[in-house]
Amino acid sequence: MVASALSRLKLRQAVIITRFAPSPTGELHLGHAHSALFARAAAAQGHGRFLLRIEDIDPTRCRAEFTQAILADLAWLGLEWERPVRVQSEHFDDYRAALDRLDEMGLLYPCFCTRKDIADEVAAAGNAPHGPDGPLYPGHCRRLSMSEREERKAAGQAFALRLDSAKAMERVGPLSWRDRDRGEQKALADLFGDVVLARKDTPASYHLAVTVDDAIQGISLVTRGEDLFAATHVHRLLQAVLDLPVPAYAHHRLLTDAQGRRYAKRDRSLTLRSLREAGKTPEEVRILAGFCN
Numbered sequence: 001m002v003a004s005a006l007s008r009l010k011l012r013q014a015v016i017i018t019r020f021a022p023s024p025t026g027e028l029h030l031g032h033a034h035s036a037l038f039a040r041a042a043a044a045q046g047h048g049r050f051l052l053r054i055e056d057i058d059p060t061r062c063r064a065e066f067t068q069a070i071l072a073d074l075a076w077l078g079l080e081w082e083r084p085v086r087v088q089s090e091h092f093d094d095y096r097a098a099l100d101r102l103d104e105m106g107l108l109y110p111c112f113c114t115r116k117d118i119a120d121e122v123a124a125a126g127n128a129p130h131g132p133d134g135p136l137y138p139g140h141c142r143r144l145s146m147s148e149r150e151e152r153k154a155a156g157q158a159f160a161l162r163l164d165s166a167k168a169m170e171r172v173g174p175l176s177w178r179d180r181d182r183g184e185q186k187a188l189a190d191l192f193g194d195v196v197l198a199r200k201d202t203p204a205s206y207h208l209a210v211t212v213d214d215a216i217q218g219i220s221l222v223t224r225g226e227d228l229f230a231a232t233h234v235h236r237l238l239q240a241v242l243d244l245p246v247p248a249y250a251h252h253r254l255l256t257d258a259q260g261r262r263y264a265k266r267d268r269s270l271t272l273r274s275l276r277e278a279g280k281t282p283e284e285v286r287i288l289a290g291f292c293n
């Protein structure tokens with residue numbers, strides 16, 4: 001009795017849960033199809049579960065009609081996913097709660113800088129350290145006094161919230177994470193410096209929402225493109241400070257077109273919709289996307 005309950009528990013723990021998390025800023029192309037099929041295959045290998053998440057926190061770039069088109073394209077491609085689909089714009093309270101916890105720990109600070117302010121600060125700093133996205137934020141607002149922060153807020157100045165990455169790292173110590181294919185990785189938790197966790201125009205950022213959602217959805221294997229490999233370092237830091245479970249990660253290659261360029265939203269010709277309209281079958285498109293079944 002106890003033994004069978006234990007083995008059921010083990011089975012449950014071993015189930016792989018993956019997700020595909022597109023942003024509805026355009027129609028899906030072959031690169032997305034590869035990513036979705038990769039996530040499904042990773043789940044299928046472990047008799048696992050495949051979930052979907054719509055990453056629509058950016059109100060300036062996301063559109064509801066693209067969400068509908070994404071669901072239709074994925075169904076046409078032959079994918080099935082569990083309901084309900086998690087739609088990020090319906091969960092700002094979850095991101096707020098995470099920000100509140102970070103704030104209580106003293107790990108956030110308001111940043112009033114405009115892009116231009118940051119560019120000027122970087123130029124003034126001489127050889128400012130660089131991260132995967134360019135120069136790191138030089139930390140001007142981290143050094144503002146409490147009263148300056150309050151004054152600027154009271155004056156109605158817009159601000160983003162940044163993570164004090166040095167303080168966060170000090171709190172949790174050295175970290176690592178596991179890449180399914182490349183093995184144990186030492187977390188370079190300050191690779192992106194003091195990342196923005198809530199933007200001026202939307203109360204969450206990609207790094208925050210993705211980390212919180214992977215935990216809430218119980219994702220055990222995060223699958224995504226090579227281009228997001230570096231982002232995992234900062235997600236690992238957020239997991240540690242927020243005391244969230246740590247999934248494993250697998251990164252897939254990025255498909256390229258005949259000229260060797262990565263597929264992008266600008267490539268109208270290779271959207272799933274245009275391929276379907278040109279008479280391709282779902283199976284043919286799965287093959288074009290690098291999967292033979």
Ligand code: GLU
Nearest residue numbers: 021022023055210223224
């Ligand atoms: N929404 C992100 C994108 O479309 C993917 C996020 C992730 O898989 O972590 O690039």
Ligand code: ZN
Nearest residue numbers: 111112113141
């Ligand atoms: Zn600033």
